[in-house]
Amino acid sequence: MTEYLTHAEVYLHVLALVAYAAASMSAIAGVFTEKSPLLRWADRLALTGLVFHTAGLVARWVAIGHGPYVSRYEVLSANAWVVLVLYLWWSHRTELMRPFSVVVYPAVLLLMGLGVYMGPEVHQLPPTFSGIWLALHVAFYFVAFSVGLLTAAISLVIVADKRLGRFRARFPSEIALDRAVFRFAGLAFAFWGIGMLTGSVWAYYSWGRFWGWDPVETWSLVTWVTYGVYLHLRRMYGWRQRRAAILMLVCFGLAVGTLFFTSLINGSLHAVYFR
Amino acid sequence: MSRLARMVRRVNVGLMLMLLASLALAYAVPQLPEPLDESTWPALLQPLAGVIRALGADRVFGTWWFSALLGAVALGSLLALAGQSALAWRRAFGTRTPSGKPLAFSRTAADDVLARARRHGYLVVRRSESAVKAVKHPWGHWGTTLLHAGIVIATVSSWYVLQSTATGVIQLAEGETFAPGQPWGIEEGGALAEPLVLPTPITLLRSEAEYWPDGSLRQVRSTIAFGAEDTKDVATVEVNGSVARGSVRLYQSQRVGSTLLVTVEGPSGEERVRVDSAAPAAPDVPSYEDYPLADGSTLRLKYFSDTERVSMTGVPEVVARMERDGNLLGQETLVSGVGVAVGDYEVTLFEVRAWTQLIVVSTRGMAAVFVGFVVILLGSLLLYVWPPRELFIETDDDTAHVWWRAWRFPDVYSDERERVFGAAREAMTDD
Numbered sequence: 051m052t053e054y055l056t057h058a059e060v061y062l063h064v065l066a067l068v069a070y071a072a073a074s075m076s077a078i079a080g081v082f083t084e085k086s087p088l089l090r091w092a093d094r095l096a097l098t099g100l101v102f103h104t105a106g107l108v109a110r111w112v113a114i115g116h117g118p119y120v121s122r123y124e125v126l127s128a129n130a131w132v133v134l135v136l137y138l139w140w141s142h143r144t145e146l147m148r149p150f151s152v153v154v155y156p157a158v159l160l161l162m163g164l165g166v167y168m169g170p171e172v173h174q175l176p177p178t179f180s181g182i183w184l185a186l187h188v189a190f191y192f193v194a195f196s197v198g199l200l201t202a203a204i205s206l207v208i209v210a211d212k213r214l215g216r217f218r219a220r221f222p223s224e225i226a227l228d229r230a231v232f233r234f235a236g237l238a239f240a241f242w243g244i245g246m247l248t249g250s251v252w253a254y255y256s257w258g259r260f261w262g263w264d265p266v267e268t269w270s271l272v273t274w275v276t277y278g279v280y281l282h283l284r285r286m287y288g289w290r291q292r293r294a295a296i297l298m299l300v301c302f303g304l305a306v307g308t309l310f311f312t313s314l315i316n317g318s319l320h321a322v323y324f325r
Numbered sequence: 326m327s328r329l330a331r332m333v334r335r336v337n338v339g340l341m342l343m344l345l346a347s348l349a350l351a352y353a354v355p356q357l358p359e360p361l362d363e364s365t366w367p368a369l370l371q372p373l374a375g376v377i378r379a380l381g382a383d384r385v386f387g388t389w390w391f392s393a394l395l396g397a398v399a400l401g402s403l404l405a406l407a408g409q410s411a412l413a414w415r416r417a418f419g420t421r422t423p424s425g426k427p428l429a430f431s432r433t434a435a436d437d438v439l440a441r442a443r444r445h446g447y448l449v450v451r452r453s454e455s456a457v458k459a460v461k462h463p464w465g466h467w468g469t470t471l472l473h474a475g476i477v478i479a480t481v482s483s484w485y486v487l488q489s490t491a492t493g494v495i496q497l498a499e500g501e502t503f504a505p506g507q508p509w510g511i512e513e514g515g516a517l518a519e520p521l522v523l524p525t526p527i528t529l530l531r532s533e534a535e536y537w538p539d540g541s542l543r544q545v546r547s548t549i550a551f552g553a554e555d556t557k558d559v560a561t562v563e564v565n566g567s568v569a570r571g572s573v574r575l576y577q578s579q580r581v582g583s584t585l586l587v588t589v590e591g592p593s594g595e596e597r598v599r600v601d602s603a604a605p606a607a608p609d610v611p612s613y614e615d616y617p618l619a620d621g622s623t624l625r626l627k628y629f630s631d632t633e634r635v636s637m638t639g640v641p642e643v644v645a646r647m648e649r650d651g652n653l654l655g656q657e658t659l660v661s662g663v664g665v666a667v668g669d670y671e672v673t674l675f676e677v678r679a680w681t682q683l684i685v686v687s688t689r690g691m692a693a694v695f696v697g698f699v700v701i702l703l704g705s706l707l708l709y710v711w712p713p714r715e716l717f718i719e720t721d722d723d724t725a726h727v728w729w730r731a732w733r734f735p736d737v738y739s740d741e742r743e744r745v746f747g748a749a750r751e752a753m754t755d756d
């Protein structure tokens with residue numbers, strides 16, 4: 051059974067990748083040719099990819115006995131999954147998010163592709179990887195990263211603005227986008243904070259210390275405080291639109307650095323994950 | 326707004342930027358107890374060593390100025406909190422008629438609107454003869470207040486915990502006892518920490534390590550006896566499963582290995598040697614440990630977890646190698662209980678026991694840290710997930726004036742607003 055699931059996971063993952071690639075092309079073509087049916091097809095393809103992707107994640111989980119949070123392949127794949135689910139949910143709820151498929155689908159594809167590049171080998175769970183606090187810690191960082199990615203996608207359109215030429219008209223007005231960035235930045239800030247909180251509880255149970263200025267912890271705090279700086283500037287110092295959007299891209303850059311690069315630094319406790 | 330409050334509003338981002346700068350500094354400069362030797366620092370930093378040491382940039386988190394900065398952030402948040410809570414109070418419980426142009430309805434249509442709002446989760450927070458105030462998520466007004474209160478609690482208590490925590494590490498082989506007052510292997514303590522002392526002696530009865538099939542560590546477990554030799558107080562400590570006694574808590578570290586007890590008989594007599602060899606990284610990879618003998622030569626023990634090289638818990642293989650001044654004197658695989666000739670020496674492996682490390686921690690104030698975190702979290706969620714939306718209805722004889730507002734992110738809730746007004750819009754009077 052385990053062997054069967056391990057094989058099935060590979061096929062499901064590849065099918066998801068193919069569907070996401072098709073969705074990305076369809077979304078890009080839809081925006082550039084201004085043909086709405088292509089955009090609708092992009093959504094359908096992404097949804098199809100999501101079904102394969104979900105099945106693949108479940109198959110792997112059952113086969114190897116732990117969730118997608120140990121190897122980079124798993125983490126990137128799970129992040130891509132959360133990004134897509136959040137995007138589909140939001141674009142279903144609000145008109146505003148819909149045109150962003152052109153950024154989100156390729157981003158999902160990129161995350162999955164990077165995961166495959168890192169190699170799908172199974173890493174066994176280190177002894178500290180257990181308990182509800184770990185699960186919450188990882189889950190909230192996934193959500194924070196995904197909300198951050200959507201926020202960055204919107205910010206990118208604000209920053210690019212006129213350079214998008216006539217395609218700019220496909221996206222909502224700058225004011226509406228700017229307000230959306232503010233709200234999403236707040237959500238990313240909240241979820242990132244919960245990720246840190248649950249991580250520190252977990253660290254306390256595992257090592258007897260809730261905070262150790264480990265590089266990942268330090269950069270995680272830097273990211274959170276930078277989101278805090280953005281929220282202060284937006285709220286009290288009149289930072290809006292382009293200026294605020296650039297800062298938001300910096301915040302997302304820090305988030306990416308914290309989650310995917312600092313853990314590679316020698317001497318980081320988190321380095322254990324990605325040996 | 327008072328001058329102080331205005332000043333505090335002005336410095337908040339400045340303080341946060343200073344905090345970010347210190348964190349970046351702590352990342353860029355290797356922090357103690359990392360290598361003291363500047364020659365191992367990045368080349369860019371080496372000429373700046375004097376300044377770095379003078380500023381304490383090599384131990385940022387232990388400097389007075391970092392504590393002062395945290396104090397300033399906490400104080401700033403505390404002062405901001407006063408203004409924020411006053412504002413939240415006014416918004417939550419105030420009865421002033423909102424500014425802005427209301428919509429005018431007949432009274433029955435307005436009742437309809439209120440009923441619909443209540444179905445959408447609006448709670449009536451004020452009702453008088455002539456006015457009703459209904460709010461969805463009325464507690465949302467307290468978002469910023471809670472967030473900054475949480476920052477104050479978490480900052481102050483984290484600082485206290487870091488200063489008052491003492492940590493000691495002990496390494497024990499099975500059967501060994503560590504007595505209160507014995508020196509710790511490694512000891513660290515904050516400025517306010519009391520000396521770390523175990524309440525009773527502890528004896529390691531058994532140390533077990535479990536491995537995954539690929540040889541990576543799965544779990545480490547120690548069975549420990551607390552107290553005198555014939556004690557009944559026996560407990561198990563494992564990774565993610567600590568045990569507390571008195572004011573200290575014991576954590577299982579992931580460091581394990583084998584204690585090799587060996588006698589070495591050489592030209593200048595017999596020497597008893599104890600070597601704590603770390604568990605190898607994999608079944609086919611050895612670990613090495615050197616032991617300097619009294620006569621100037623070195624005994625190097627090479628340890629495989631399994632003679633077959635397939636299991637981390639198989640029959641161990643120990644190879645002894647004698648060296649002097651870099652010259653190899655001899656090398657031989659040891660056999661338990663039997664003297665083996667290695668160069669001019671006879672080496673006998675007479676026992677192999679498991680060893681492990683335990684981390685002993687004494688800490689105070691952790692609960693406050695976690696309370697602070699939970700308050701921060703609650704504040705953030707109130708701010709961005711549950712912002713309040715308010716319906717205010719003022720009635721006179723037969724008309725009702727209705728205000729709707731979302732205190733934050735009104736765009737997001739425009740659909741909700743339409744749902745609340747619903748068909749009542751058609752019953753609008755031309756006021």
Ligand code: HEM
Nearest residue numbers: 274275278281282285333334337340398401402405409469
């Ligand atoms: C240095 C001390 C600080 C001061 C004086 C301060 C002050 C303030 C003030 C006056 C507000 C506006 C509240 C309102 O309009 O109701 C605010 C909002 C906020 N602050 Fe702070 N703050 C400080 C530290 C922090 C820190 C360390 C963080 C987190 C990293 C933070 C996160 C926020 C957030 C998320 C908001 C809400 C922004 C919004 O309206 O969406 N603050 N702060």
